[in-house]
């Protein structure tokens with residue numbers, strides 16, 4: 001079984017082309033759990049399966065988190081998969097990717113830089129405070145696409161200096177907050193300059209911080225734009241693994257287009273030989 005390992009700003013993925021491998025869909029959760037384990041196998045935040053299109057796109061993308069759960073979408077994953085699609089001749093410089101959350105269009109800017117148009121927000125609750133251990137945190141809740149990928153946006157002062165373990169525990173509690181029916185990816189953020197944000201995301205399905213989260217940055221910049229705190233133009237979001245740029249087109253208070261731009265890295269291309277892997 002051939003695979004590529006890629007990352008987008010440090011959010012890393014294993015990619016398998018199922019138009020070549022012909023694996024049964026039922027094995028994908030186990031495949032993700034096995035291959036994404038960082039000590040026992042290749043290691044990644046998620047597994048992406050490329051498959052034949054069903055709705056007129058260039059191809060279809062299925063995204064599985066490292067715990068085997070299906071994610072509706074993945075912004076950094078979609079940017080990486082666009083490079084995979086381009087370099088494997090599945091699509092041209094502008095491409096249409098079918099995701100579980102709906103169609104995503106991708107644009108090759110240069111060899112490593114890719115921009116995608118993220119799914120439009122389908123739920124935006126700017127005022128969705130959470131109370132954790134008696135402390136109230138201002139929070140927004142957004143979903144991108146349909147069915148929507150859930151995100152909480154939590155402003156957090158002095159984020160870069162925050163105690164890692166305390167932040168992780170808080171992230172976990174908000175991720176499972178009972179008022180978020182699907183759970184949520186939890187994006188802690190702090191404005192660090194004009195149109196510049198620092199962000200750390202505790203991800204559902206990885207159940208820890210990842211180095212970057214593309215849909216998370218899209219939601220952070222959407223919320224901050226609607227609150228009037230950033231312009232929505234070329235907003236720079238810095239995360240552990242690098243920088244992503246987000247553009248938000250507003251029509252009144254409705255988001256019309258949400259773009260995510262950032263780097264991709266092909267780490268290796270290889271063959272899976274994991275002797276512990278069972279496809280049943």
Ligand SMILES: N[C@H](CCC[C@H](N)C(=O)O)C(=O)O
Pocket residue numbers: 011065070071072073074075076077149150184185203204205206210212213214215216
């Ligand atoms: N890291 C991803 C999001 C993965 C979504 C996943 N954690 C879920 O909630 O299913 C991104 O770049 O947008």
